[in-house]
Amino acid sequence: MAGVRQFDEAETLSAALEVFWTKGLAATSMQDLATATGVQRGSLYNAYGDKEAIFQRAYDLYAERFLTSIADSLAGDDVEAALKAVFRTAITTMTEGAPARGCLTTKTASDGSIASPEVRARLAEMLEHFATLVRTALDRPDFRARLALDPAATADVVVTFTRGLAVMERVHGDPARLTETARAIVKALVHPAPGRAF
Amino acid sequence: MAGVRQFDEAETLSAALEVFWTKGLAATSMQDLATATGVQRGSLYNAYGDKEAIFQRAYDLYAERFLTSIADSLAGDDVEAALKAVFRTAITTMTEGAPARGCLTTKTASDGSIASPEVRARLAEMLEHFATLVRTALDRPDFRARLALDPAATADVVVTFTRGLAVMERVHGDPARLTETARAIVKALVHPAPGRAF
DNA sequence: GTCATCTTTGACACCGTTGTCAATGATGGA
DNA sequence: TCCATCATTGACAACGGTGTCAAAGATGAC
Numbered sequence: 001m002a003g004v005r006q007f008d009e010a011e012t013l014s015a016a017l018e019v020f021w022t023k024g025l026a027a028t029s030m031q032d033l034a035t036a037t038g039v040q041r042g043s044l045y046n047a048y049g050d051k052e053a054i055f056q057r058a059y060d061l062y063a064e065r066f067l068t069s070i071a072d073s074l075a076g077d078d079v080e081a082a083l084k085a086v087f088r089t090a091i092t093t094m095t096e097g098a099p100a101r102g103c104l105t106t107k108t109a110s111d112g113s114i115a116s117p118e119v120r121a122r123l124a125e126m127l128e129h130f131a132t133l134v135r136t137a138l139d140r141p142d143f144r145a146r147l148a149l150d151p152a153a154t155a156d157v158v159v160t161f162t163r164g165l166a167v168m169e170r171v172h173g174d175p176a177r178l179t180e181t182a183r184a185i186v187k188a189l190v191h192p193a194p195g196r197a198f
Numbered sequence: 199m200a201g202v203r204q205f206d207e208a209e210t211l212s213a214a215l216e217v218f219w220t221k222g223l224a225a226t227s228m229q230d231l232a233t234a235t236g237v238q239r240g241s242l243y244n245a246y247g248d249k250e251a252i253f254q255r256a257y258d259l260y261a262e263r264f265l266t267s268i269a270d271s272l273a274g275d276d277v278e279a280a281l282k283a284v285f286r287t288a289i290t291t292m293t294e295g296a297p298a299r300g301c302l303t304t305k306t307a308s309d310g311s312i313a314s315p316e317v318r319a320r321l322a323e324m325l326e327h328f329a330t331l332v333r334t335a336l337d338r339p340d341f342r343a344r345l346a347l348d349p350a351a352t353a354d355v356v357v358t359f360t361r362g363l364a365v366m367e368r369v370h371g372d373p374a375r376l377t378e379t380a381r382a383i384v385k386a387l388v389h390p391a392p393g394r395a396f
Numbered sequence: 397g398t399c400a401t402c403t404t405t406g407a408c409a410c411c412g413t414t415g416t417c418a419a420t421g422a423t424g425g426a
Numbered sequence: 427t428c429c430a431t432c433a434t435t436g437a438c439a440a441c442g443g444t445g446t447c448a449a450a451g452a453t454g455a456c
Binding site (some may be wrong): 022023024026027102106107109110111112115120123124127148149151153154156157159160161162163164165166167168170172180181184185188189192 | 304321
């Protein structure tokens, strides 16, 4: 091989992710990416083809980081603590940065203009993975005993609810309020005492 | 007055709403609006100023229709039925049309690119109104007795959850699944038997 | 050292969008 | 009937974005 790539791919994608996360897929231009990454527009076209291809790679980075955090949050032997940790992670992810960047998945999903089937599929896959992590973590007798719903339904509700929190963050921009709302749903999903199954 | 407006304002805003709802605020151009309404671009600039001003008016229409449907859904003497009706209304609103248009509020909220403070305030106001409708409707002894959370927290959770459903609709495009998820959260929010408060 | 290969770079044409403006036209009031 | 007023219309300039391409440059293989 000769005429070798001049930029560091990991750094570039990380910088691109930052831009996509902040501005959203549709609102980000190739020029934005070129400026943020320090890589010329032409080089980006040459290396990746188009904006959406870059997005896919950047989103993979995002999804990997997010799902890892979620998996970590679910470790532990207390259902209530686990669910609270999941929401805390989701809220932190979307309220980090100044100004807060929100949730990339939610932004992209709502961004009807571009979202190709490929991108949509990526989002769906991420959320399925998310739900699977939650469902699997919840599927143990001591946890089930304290849940208002079965693990699958609970996971579905949790994932959907984090999407709702992401929207509320966009509208109100108030992390404390999100935490409060999350606390409420956990209370509805988990019984206080360790008895009374279903 | 002379040199009088040639187009019907109600029809125009209704057509504009349709476009905004389908394409989203940012992705809609003045030309799109001109085409959809049959009113020339220049006339729209003359009458309203800019795209966002048209959006505000169209959104008011949307909010009014939506909140009316929600209020209707909340009438009745069964908590569970009321909440289910609210979710049914929300789901219907976002899955109507071919292809489904999704939820305008959620789309706009996630559409970071344009959302001016004025637009954001409008969205916040709508959701507050939504929450107030739910909270007020739930605030009666027989309903409270069956709720896992107090009316305010329940309203907050319900509103946030409908936002989550809107995002899931964008990702999966599966109305039946949304209904299933909604059924699950209602189960977590409402006790089956009429006893046991808190 | 030479060459083929690939990247980089800047330029270019094309397109859609915005916002404005002057000319035109229609209408109601005096 | 005439006129002032306002809406309409088409044209225009400016801008930003996309995608392509040819020239130039760098690098590894031979």
